[in-house]
Amino acid sequence: MAIDVDKDGKVGCAYYVAMDEALVLEEDISMGGIEAVETFLLHVQPTSVIIPNRSPSDLIEFLERDAHRPDDGIDSESGHGAYILRHVVSMQFDYDSGKEALANIDPGQTEPSGVEVATAGEEPVLSIGSLAHGRLMRLAEKVNLESCLSVGCASAILTDLERRRVVEDTTSSFDEPTFQFRVRSIEMNTPIDTMLLSGDTLISLQILQSELHPNLQTRSSNGSEPKAKEALSITGLLLALASSAQGKRRLRQILLRPSTNIRLIQERHRCIEVLLRPDNAEVTKHMRKLLRKLKNTKTLLLHVRKGVDRVRGQLSIRVGDWKALLRFAMVSAQLKRAIHTLEKSVGVEIFDRIRTEIDVNRFLHIGDIIIRTIDFQLSKESGHTEIQTEASEYLDGLRREFADVCHMLPEIKESVVRESPREAAQYIRHCTVMPQEGFLIAVGLDPETGEGIYHGQGSLEGEWMRYFTNEDAVYYKNQLMLDLDSQYGDLPSRISEEEIEVIMALAAAVLEHEEPILGAAELFGELDSMLAFALAAEKYNWAAPTLTSSNTIDIKGGRHPLQELLVPSFIPNDCSIAGGCGGGESGQGAAVGQSEEKPSTLILTGPNNSGKSVYMKQVALIVYLAHTGSYVPATHATVGVTDRILTRIATRETVVNDESAFLVDLKQAAFSMNFATRRSLLLIDEFGKGTNSESGSALLAAYLTYFLDLEVEAPKVLAGTHFHEVFDNGLLQSRQTLAFAHMDVRLDPEAEDPEDQVTFLFRLLPGRGTSSLGVLCAAANGVPTEVISRAEEIVALLDKNESLVDAYSKLSEKDEQELAQAKLVARRFLTLEVPALGRGQKKNEFKIREMLEAVLAIEHVGGTLRA
Structure with a gap:
């Protein structure tokens, strides 16, 4: 995702969805500020965020707050999920470059789309009727070119995709399919017919509320980036009722972009009404079971589009992908039959589209091709993809020839033993044939020398050629092995190559129907989202x-x-x-x-x-x-x-x-x-x-x-x-x-x-409530009694409009008594007459003490103080 905010608070955004190979632009939002940026983050949940170096400080501080860093652990409490924040030069967000790059994208091309950088001083020819002008006109049909910031963000996204393609080409291995980062479609999200929900609204109303997954292994996809799951929220409540990956994805889109189109909303209500009919209960239950069998169709077709290759002795397209595609074909036919049995479903758009747009025969044909090509039972036993017999006559011939060679291996070993000295026979273990290596003789390993105990010494043809060593054997070739290589060739590699050709032909046959498959998957996702709404209405007693x-x-x-x-x-x-x-x-x-x-x-x-x-x-x-x-x-x-x-x-x-x-x-x-x-x-x-x-x-x-x-x-x-x-x-x-x-x-x-x-x-x-009852609430929640008493006194004074200063400046009865006592003692002391004594006179010492004690002697009589 790329985000740009100008000095007036206008926000532009563009993002790339790798699974869909789609570039999405948002309309510029005037005075959107950080609130709009937060909303985009909640909607898209990006893994990487790109901003220009000239970004305002408040945007940088906001994004850095939840950005993922390599030294971060998995204890982040981010509500958006971790993303990598990258600062790039501002020129990558150039509007003109973005407009030109978008115009040059051909969504139908098979090779990845990149950014065409014009040479210095070169300007595109935009005269009416020119090729560049025609491309720009076609682009304007899909993209609002007045959203300058978002178009600039698209330029940054395309530049980053080009960088990622270069990295993937230099570092990717064949172990796992990699993304090609091509752009197959350009979309623009507009606020037309869409309710605006700010980030504060999404969180305050608990429409979205993420938390870290409790499973530590599930939290981390690559050992460092934390994963979040949906907590108790409207989205989490409804997503749990969807059955398929397509349904969850479509339902999330609906929940994050509520519509203001009354006709569309009423159409969804009609669909839910049909699904909630008592006479359709068994059919809807059956459809949910069928939808649970569907895997993410886009992921499956992505694996197919990547092509195939021999990796570690097996085909890189897993047999589970082919099984999932076969299941999709079968489920499509069953779902269409189920739709036909729904009562009162005629005239409801989603059901009518499934009836008319899904070609069951096409999907059954795809399933038949897969069944005739992939041996699922043998693949399950062997652990990798196996090709059916009769899928390819040439492959069957190679397999038969290889089987004959395997039957010959014991005889070949005996022939080698006969031509070797008698004492060497015990060290020759077996003969084998390996891909790219051909026919080989396995000999026991001499741990002292690291050579085979016997390797042709003393034979007429001389010592054998060493090829490689494993843990307990050394593999050699002699003249017989070379003759067999010349006669039969590299049969395992030829078989492997032919299997790849068969799988590529199968992939090509499936990809011919890619658009209908994706279209059907989208329809099933829409159906699944409506089933989730219907289940929520039934389960929680919701009304239309x-x-x-x-x-x-x-x-x-x-x-x-x-x-x-x-x-x-x-x-x-x-x-x-x-x-x-x-x-x-x-x-x-x-x-x-x-x-x-x-x-x-x-x-x-x-x-x-x-x-x-x-x-x-x-x-x-x-x-x-x-x-x-x-x-x-x-x-x-x-x-x-x-x-x-x-x-x-x-x-x-x-x-x-x-x-x-x-x-x-x-x-x-x-x-x-x-x-x-x-x-x-x-x-x-x-x-x-x-x-x-x-x-x-x-x-x-x-x-x-x-x-x-x-x-x-x-x-x-x-x-x-x-x-x-x-x-x-x-x-x-x-x-x-x-x-x-x-x-x-x-x-x-x-x-x-x-x-x-x-x-x-x-x-x-x-009407109005007259009190907040805060004191009673405090008492009910364990606040100490003396605090409650003090608060009640203050509330009572405030209710009487009395001055708190005057009220609390008065002394209590106890304090007033103590003050009066002190005043009386002071007055008595001041009136006390102490006799004068000459030098050395001590006889009145005890009289003075008695006088002072009399001053302090005070008693209460009738509520008054008396000496």
């Missing part, structure tokens, strides 16, 4: 939402899809809000009426731990799931098209980042104000808590007022706060588009156990 063009959200009995899995029972709640109706769109009359009846901003107050944050998140997740085409956790939901979900919920701090928690909150708030539209949904949870209450409440009031003042362009806002002074002091003016709600609780102050003094009902009620 209604998507509308009206700018409204109306939810009945909504639930949090993750929270309800972690508690014994979950209390559902409703939600009814509507955004602005500006823009003059056609067909928005209903929206105008609804926006007059429903508020655009709903402020939640009430006790801590009562469920306010869960409620806001569940509303956002229901809206999000509705736009993916999934059913939603609610009794009923009518969801208006929402272009983006923005959050100010989670304050993600780190010791690496020198920004305070309050500054992080402010940046999230600024991002939502810059990007929110009337069709956006905003979640604001406890904004302003990072500073003093006066400034925090003022900022919250101004923040909410900003959105309310937008009127017909106002977004839908859910806000939770404990700043009651915002409302008590009139900082937020009452208006029709503003509503209040709180979470219901029951109080029992007489209960002995602090945990029993407050009961959370987790039920949303209209």
